[in-house]
Amino acid sequence: MNKKNNPLLQQISIYIHWPFCLSKCPYCDFNSHVRTNFDYKKMISAYISEIHSIKNFIHDSPLEIGSIFFGGGTPSLMPPKFVEKIISTLERYWKFSDKLEISLEANPNSVDLVKFNGFKNAGVNRLSLGVQALNDKDLKFLGRSHTCNESLKALDIASKIFKKTSIDLIYGRPKQSTSDWELELSSALKLPINHISLYQLTIEKGTQFFTDARDKKFIMPNENYQNTMFNISNIITEQAGFTSYEISNYARPNFTCKHNLTYWLYKPYIGIGPGAHGRMPAKDGGRVATRMHSKPETWLDAVCSNGHGIAQKSAISAKERATEALILGLRLTEGINKKHFETNTGVKFNDAVIASEIKRLEEKNYIVNSEQKLKLTKHGRPLLNSILSHIVAYE
Ligand SMILES: C[S@@+](CC[C@H](N)C(=O)[O-])C[C@H]1O[C@@H](n2cnc3c(N)ncnc32)[C@H](O)[C@@H]1O
Ligand code: SF4
Incomplete structure (x- = not known):
């Protein structure tokens, strides 16, 4: 189907x-x-x-x-x-x-x-x-x-x-x-x-x-x-x-x-093998984060005992999802589609960013903020990390 x-x-x-x-x-x-x-x-x-x-x-x-x-x-x-x-x-x-x-x-x-x-x-x-x-x-x-x-x-x-x-x-x-x-x-x-x-x-x-x-x-x-x-x-x-x-x-x-x-689009994935990370889909539409043991020997022992090598497994809060989706999504040239962002994270886009900083960076021609999208300009792209540190609303 x-x-x-x-x-x-x-x-x-x-x-x-x-x-x-x-x-x-x-x-x-x-x-x-x-x-x-x-x-x-x-x-x-x-x-x-x-x-x-x-x-x-x-x-x-x-x-x-x-x-x-x-x-x-x-x-x-x-x-x-x-x-x-x-x-x-x-x-x-x-x-x-x-x-x-x-x-x-x-x-x-x-x-x-x-x-x-x-x-x-x-x-x-x-x-x-x-x-x-x-x-x-x-x-x-x-x-x-x-x-x-x-x-x-x-x-x-x-x-x-x-x-x-x-x-x-x-x-x-x-x-x-x-x-x-x-x-x-x-x-x-x-x-x-x-x-x-x-x-x-x-x-x-x-x-x-x-x-x-x-x-x-x-x-x-x-x-x-x-x-x-x-x-x-x-x-x-x-x-x-x-x-x-x-x-x-x-x-x-x-x-x-x-x-x-x-x-980058913050879609779900499963990570298998030593040190692999995952963002598995949760029943409520959110994500469950997984991290496997990194050292091959430790991972192998864990799988032999438990059937899996998971070292950490936890639900990701809506705020964490929003922050992750911002950090990853702004790497894309086409930027973040706000509607997809809201579907994938369950957080309103405007709650996830600091409006005054968005406005300031837009005036400096580092970002473009339209009704549908937020993206970096050519001048903003080399400054990704610094821009993120200013606009992300949740720590
Ligand atoms: C998982 S790694 C390597 C895949 C494969 N083992 C190899 O070395 O060809 C993926 C890529 O990350 C890049 N990379 C790894 N460490 C880096 C570093 N410190 N700075 C820049 N690029 C790095 C390399 O280009 C590498 O091919
Ligand atoms: S150590 Fe291994 S994974 Fe890392 S860059 Fe070299 S070959 Fe690739």
């Missing part, structure tokens, strides 16, 4: 976290772990048990899966038969949308033709490759264990197998000039991709780069310089036919990432 036949049918997305990597990149604070030995067989049974438990936690309303995202860590290290088992388990419990998008993140050094074909046969139809930089010197600085040629080879294979291909690049690296970035991004946009994510290098607490930056082993570009690079990114991507639909994401027409839009 589709939505037309059943107006109560709600779309949901599934995030599957695979927490292992071959090595730890010095900038990365994602839940990723290097293990030489692990009981992977036990691990896959645990994913299946967790899906089963979560299914029983969700109230009984008609749901259909619109997207599945295998993220990490490095999910391209998963054997394709694990991916297939997870997808077929999900299909046993929920209906799949006709337009189901199944994305998988891959590292250029953990894939080959056979593996990519295996993922495709398992059901994956969108591949996102962590290219990060298009020169070997910067790849080395970023602690990546692949070369630029290896990335290009992996992408070439991927583009012949998957209709939807995306790459990630990190910019704002120490000593990277604006003209270096212009050239690098222009070459990237000529690659066989229809989506690109461009992330400014951020120095996260607890990472090797945090210590290195503190010890002045390298100097990060200042904020103004980063903003210039951001503006350059917007111009060059647009010239190449990519639309900037979110602060860090650009797509050719009809190739936006369905899964990530779930987050």
Whole structure:
């Protein structure tokens, strides 16, 4: 039954976290772990048990899966038969949308033709490759264990197998000039991709780069310089036919990432696997937040004992929902649709924002506030975090 036949049918997305990597990149604070030995067989049974438990936690309303995202860590290290088992388990419990998008993140050094074909046969139809930089010197600085040629080879294979291909690049690296970035991004946009994510290098607490930056082993570009690079990114991507639909994401027409839009539009999703977060639909139309144990061993023990690895599960208050939806929604270029905001959060839009601040920022040409929408202007986009700190009404 589709939505037309059943107006109560709600779309949901599934995030599957695979927490292992071959090595730890010095900038990365994602839940990723290097293990030489692990009981992977036990691990896959645990994913299946967790899906089963979560299914029983969700109230009984008609749901259909619109997207599945295998993220990490490095999910391209998963054997394709694990991916297939997870997808077929999900299909046993929920209906799949006709337009189901199944994305998988891959590292250029953990894939080959056979593996990519295996993922495709398992059901994956969108591949996102962590290219990060298009020169070997910067790849080395970023602690990546692949070369630029290896990335290009992996992408070439991927583009012949998957209709939807995306790459990630990190910019704002120490000593990277604006003209270096212009050239690098222009070459990237000529690659066989229809989506690109461009992330400014951020120095996260607890990472090797945090210590290195503190010890002045390298100097990060200042904020103004980063903003210039951001503006350059917007111009060059647009010239190449990519639309900037979110602060860090650009797509050719009809190739936006369905899964990530779930987050930004504040739609419900289920998180499975170590460290995964979820925002499951609640009976009253709200959300239940879930967070799984992060350490793979702890998660696995918990699933073996309880059938799931949930470390935290709590209903989110209407005010929290409103704040989350503002923080996520303003990342979108098209901004927040106030009517959808009210449906998804149960809070009146005007109660969630500080009217005087909205007016002040509108006069400064940082935001546009119409009856239907609130969005950032071109000038406001680099200032997202500061703007949010002014307009959010609830702490
Ligand atoms: C889950 S991670 C990585 C996926 C995959 N394991 C890889 O490394 O290619 C998703 C993306 O976040 C970006 N990222 C991670 N840490 C970052 C940081 N500190 N600054 C900027 N981008 C970062 C990288 O571009 C990375 O590809
Ligand atoms: S950036 Fe990717 S490969 Fe590197 S440690 Fe993080 S998740 Fe693993």
